[in-house]
Amino acid sequence: MMTLERLMGDRFGRYSKSIIQERALPDIRDGLKPVQRRILFAMNKDGNTYDKGFRKSAKSVGNVMGNFHPHGDSSIYEALVRLSQDWKLREPLVEMHGNNGSMDGDPAAAMRYTEARLSKIAGLMLQDIDKDTVEMTLNFDDTEKEPTVLPARIPNLLVNGATGISAGYATEIPTHNLGEVFDALIYLLNHPDASLDKLMEFVPGPDFPTGGIIQGLDGIRKAYQTGRGRVVVRARTKIENLRGGRQQITVTEIPYEVNKAQLVKRINDLRLAKKVEGISEARDETDRSGLRIAIELKRGANAQGILNYLLKNTDLQINYNFNMVAIDDQRPMRVGLKHILTSYLNFQKDIIRRRTQFNLNKAQRRLHIVEGLIKALSILDQVIKTIRASKNRKDAKQNLVDQYSFTEDQAEAIVTLQLYRLTNTDVTELQKEEANLNKQISEFTLILNDDNELSKVLRSEMTKIKKEFGNPRRTTIQNHVDKLKIDTKVTVAKEDVVLLVSHAGYIKRSSLRSFKASSIDENGLREDDYPLLIQQTNTLAHLFMFTNLGNVIYRPIHEIADVRWKDTGEHISQTIGLAENEEIIKAMVFDNLKRPGTFLMGTNDGQIKQSSFADYKPGSRYKSHASTGIKLKNADSRLVSVDYYEPRDQNQSLMVVSHEGYAVRFDIAEVPTTGLRTSGVRAINLKDDDYAVDYVIVNEGDDLALVTQRGAFKEMAASDLAIGARARRGELVIHRLKNHPHKIVDFLAFSSDSTETLEIITDRPAFQDVAVTDHHLGSAKSNGTFVVDTDTQGTPVKIRHKFGAILAVTND
Known part of the structure; x- marks a missing residue:
């Protein structure tokens, strides 16, 4: 009595052996699966050869099924059809009259309509079979004999390749050029110790019936050595000029086993979904003269950029994986090129x-x-x-x-x-x-x-x-795989938009039309939220957001949710998780990612850091991960200020002001440029209970606007503070009162000839406008005038330039 486990193991083992040997994998000697071998043998036995007339396919299928292959007629007919398809086999073994399918994946006509006979080259597969050249075995009902292998006077395994899936094994052997394989065989016959590199001088790689271009010599060599390897196969394309200054991408060869109809549909789907800009139409122009796909472009479109996008996102370029498994001495083996050639030579001998x-x-x-x-x-x-x-x-x-x-x-x-x-x-x-x-x-x-x-x-x-049946190579082999660089302009239509980033972390973009149809305050934000940035930009620009914990979040503008101006938009936490106490403090937009400047970052504990803009170029995981912008010195440290800096002609300096009212002004050149994971250098020497509230780039002739926790607003000339060394205690910019002293919460710089209106934001939040022309410059020792009623409006936390009619100018 057997256990169920043993019984199952035994039965499945037998079933697997049957599938591996009798159905799915080719023999290393003749390169045929049993059904293919039986089709060729039965047709030959029936006299259905190339020098005689065509016969109904149904007759051949019936013969194979009745005498040799006790399986379904559809599987036999499908195998027969594949043997006749010149886009699947490099040298078809069957000629067929009638519809035998197409590269568009159309099925062949029913076998009662088509006619078939062996091709001339198939005669070589069966040549000398009547001279006791191969072992014959009894068929399934012991009434006839069938061959265990065909004499195969051509190296069919390599020439026509093989594909199949069995129990525990799969095979994927590409097609090769008959002449090249014979050259390698003749050389190997004369030099049995030939190296793989020498054999590859004759067989440089696969030769697909559909042509195309193979890239990656290393992948071919690895496959020929181990039986496994990967190469890139891409379509043969050219860019043609049309009338009216337009261009067209013409495809004349596509990768092996790619469905042409689905390929054309995919290109049109990308066009309709607006995933790629610049294609006006893609159509199949294939006719009797050969394959042709025309991809017509709009005027001024970037043809090479669009082609690169299509190569990356459609089957115009595919990865082909070698997995050369064949039955060798009744066992499935993964084999390399030399093994296949040696086995074939021994078999032919x-x-x-x-x-x-x-x-x-x-x-x-x-x-x-x-x-x-x-x-x-x-x-x-x-x-x-x-x-x-x-x-x-x-x-x-x-x-x-x-x-x-x-x-x-x-x-x-x-x-x-x-x-x-x-x-x-x-x-x-x-x-x-x-x-x-x-x-x-x-x-x-x-x-x-x-x-x-x-x-x-x-x-x-x-x-x-070789002399009779050899023909030129169709597939071009290139040593290296081309890296496909895709310009965003190819995939995104340039469109002017208005961008909003809020204090609470909501981001959105709206069309100019939607923005102009509403007032600027009808922005869809909650009452306790307010905009950090409102800016007109375009879909090809880039957004950088900095958080108080020193992280940087990047978004291309075109990936930001496109909603009406009255809608809230998406919260940043939908894609990137923020810490519980983390919030966005600064948002900036750039037209491109090749800026020469630096980011200046200041923390509440008095550290200032300068890092190159190029260091912040986004990585591949930007959609779900923030990157580090500054390394904070301790758990209580917070980033309070970020500015983009490019040196101008006029003298610029950096000013930092502390909560207690101390200010230090120094040359920006004193701040060294360091990498991302650095803490920077000391900007101001703070007392234990003091902290820096903001850092501002100041131009010569600028004035300063300061606001205190008591609601006082003060203007003073920046020149009142001399430029000195950094890391000092600094000078007081407010008058110290014994009772209820003023503490600075924020400050900014503005041009001395400006007439703009500034905006003070409180912790409620409430908003108080302050016209700079309404106030006179005070001295460093004054406390300014009260402009915010803290009892009714709340405590001031921030002062900023008020958003204009439309709006801040894009960094350019």
């Missing part, structure tokens, strides 16, 4: 040996008969007399054996001899035949006894086949 032995036996039997006939003709009168004296045919044969020492076979030949052959000329013919047979026998014997002679025969036959 065996075929020639068996064929030669068959011919030798036949020649020896005939020589024996000829010798008997010559002997009989030399004693003709006695032979005739003996035959006439005999009772019957059997007696005549026995008498010839007894009286003249003829053998049984010779006696049979003599008694069946026709009278007209008893002429002198026939004796001469027999003597000629005897000499010829002796010559053949010596040749056959030499081939069987001398390996060099055998190799000479094989070499000669392979050269002859």
